[in-house]
Amino acid sequence: MGSLAYSRKMRFGMAVLLEDTKVGKPYAAFLAPRLLSFAAHQVMNPIIDVQGDKATGIWKLFQPCTQVTAGGPRAVWLAAIYNDDYVKVGGKWMFKHLKVNSLFFTPYEDGWVKKQFA
16 A cells, blocks of 8 residues: 555545555546546445544445537436545544445446346
């Protein structure tokens, strides 16, 4: 694991604590725009456990989105569970680690019952 550093220059307006300073950017800031041209990122049902200046969080994600493909845009459904670790730095809560467990990424017309992962 690399040394800890944080960035205040995220496009989503959050300060994020990075574990791997070799990456330098959170995944959403450079990966998502290349894969998805639209995303209604709906995060819900938080379970937050605070222990002093550290905390964990579990969140559910349901996201209708438009996938960028060589054949043109494609409507897809995405669902996942976030497992986060937070730390309080200078009186402000920041992400320390974010893990996404995908439940499905499926074409709109097929749905997750017919095709769980496209």
